[in-house]
Amino acid sequence: MSHTFQGGVHPDDSKSLTNQKPIEQLPPPEQVILPMSMHIGAPCKPIVAVGDHVCLGQRIAEAAAPVSAPIHATVSGTVKAIAPMDHPGGGKMLSVVIENDFQDTLDPSVHPIDDSGMTPEEMIECIKNAGIVGHGGAAFPTHIKLSSALGKVDTVIINAAECEPYLTSDHRILLEQPGDVLAGIRIILRILGLKKALLGVEVNKENAFAGIQALLPSDGSIELVPLATKYPQGAEKQLIKSLTSREVPSGKLPADAGCAVFNADTAGAIYRLFSKGLPMYRRIVTVSGPAIALPRNLEVRIGTPIKNLIDFCGGFTEPPTKLLMGGPMMGVALYTDEAPIIKGTNGILAFAEKEPLHISDPRCIRCGRCVESCPMQLVPTYIYQAVMADKMDDCQRYNPLDCIECGVCSYICPGKLPLTQGIRTAKARILAQRKK
């Protein structure tokens, strides 16, 4: 029996495009663009100057606030510019541009960390200094998650659900680097002083189970739990519900349900930090979608321009109508391929849709599919109708602020209403109202 939650949808996962493709190294680019914000929290401040020579792994930008994550050089070379550059999230962002000397000269700070005598706080400090953020997509600083979980949670959850269609980076990591992930989970358990971690993987990645099982520690501290293949299985609240039957209270954090959730490759990054001293300098990215000639899974230096990945995958089969960072359900639409891969980029997808996604005259036929499918058990169509009619009091009664913006309601709607978009509008209006 695979574990699951109420609601959700089953989009065609299209993972077969890349789930058989081993992770390949993308040759480091001629220059990397490192935006000062590629995490949740305050942007960083550069601590290098134009013309400086930097080494791989050298810190080039400092966290300017407690919730932030420092940034490191992901190649060795010369700082060519510190200027606003295209950011995948839209707009321009102050970025450090490093011209690669292709030497990959390691910074002296990069060496294995002897953690044997370290306190949890000291280990968290190491993770903070390495700039590690969640690898799942939202890029929340890992040290904040750990320190806020310290002494408060009883269960560590490792998220390898990878419920977004097309994305296979976590799947390949589980197949090819399960040792890194499991070793990282043990470090997380040690930091938090806990005995139990649940590794949740959707059953569509069943071929990775045997390899993981063979490496599981004999003390039973890590348990591999099969999850139903259903979107959004990997959403934090739904994952916790599936694995522990606990519900994160409305408006609260996973720690309030006694859980701390980490992406599988975040655990891998923590292991690579302690075993090799490497800060967050690369990640695995799935490049896929119907408009990509040769879909692949790539290991990429953070800061590599997106067009390098696309070119490496044979370019576009036809001019794309949508270029996405992330999955098709929650990803961000890009308008340029000059923007770089950032710490949270798990996929680059290209689509060439023939038919428009939005119809000119969407109508709710009250079929109830959005209600049935909403993983937060909201009533999307009523939130939408209330915000469209400018009835914000009515709208609030249907709890739009609990929406996790997973996109399920818009996806499933036969009338093709832009429900998720409407709920986003409702949330923004309510939050703006509160600020007044």
Next chain:
Amino acid sequence: MNDLSKLKVSSSPHIRAEDTTGRIMLDVIIALLPALAIGIFVYGLRALTVTLLSAAACVFFEWIYELLAHKPLTIYDGSAVVTGVLLAFCLPVSVPMWVVLLGDLFAIVIVKQLFGGIGKNFVNPALAGRAFLLASFAGIVGITPKIRTALPLFTTPVDVVTAATPLSQMKSGALPDVSALQSALGMVGGSIGEISAFALLAGGLYLIYRKVISPRIPLTYLGTVALLTFLFPRGNGHVEWMLCQLVSGGLMLGAIFMATDYTTSPITRRGQLIFGIGCGAITVLIRYFGTYPEGVSYAILVMNLFVPLIERYTIPRKFGAPANVKKEKGGVKVEK
């Protein structure tokens, strides 16, 4: 250089499920075909001409209304076809064509379009159309022609031979002279589309398989009727009485195709259960104590009116809300 001139930027999600309103309506029409086939088998081709005329008329009235009212055309979504077929299905095969057209006009223009079109009307258009016709022309609409009598394809039949229905026999408190199995197979008459419970059940299973409807409303509706008629039988035998009640009249057509109408049934899960139970209870009350032998259409119409109220008190408990929170006025907890 990659050609990015066609890139569009929009907010997520970037994929949509294939199902559309049109596809759903097509599924409903497919699900109604077995019942139509039985209707034609039992009553001849006039069953087909009445049904086709009704469907075509509904599309025409919707088209002409939207044209005159300068509204976007919705005739391609198939919902008018469904209304037309369903209205024909609850009329006797002998019904004059002008009566059919009048019912279609009422259903589409008055009930559906004047209240805002698809998704906005508060009672089921086909049932309201039937109720309107029954109230206006009881002698024409309230009869059941004898099966296998030759009827003209288009012209108004004269001297229609009528038959007693199991429901009217049961009204007098006795088991009908046909068995439940004979009824279910379609060996007795009735309105065009309600003749065979089995054919309607087959359509219902198809709709559930296609996930067009959930089984909640049909099961609670039929379950309530089954329970009440089993507990309070007339004539001999609890089970036989219950089975005859289940397969007679418009119950299957109503429970599977009318009560599940999206627009006029609750969108909440618990609301659907309450709605189904309500339909079942009122149906039995009318069959037992009402003036008419059949209560399905009025039961559903009455429950249609309760939908806003039912929904108000059955909004799901949002994820992460305390289980036993004291609900505020209106049943929905207001966030502060």
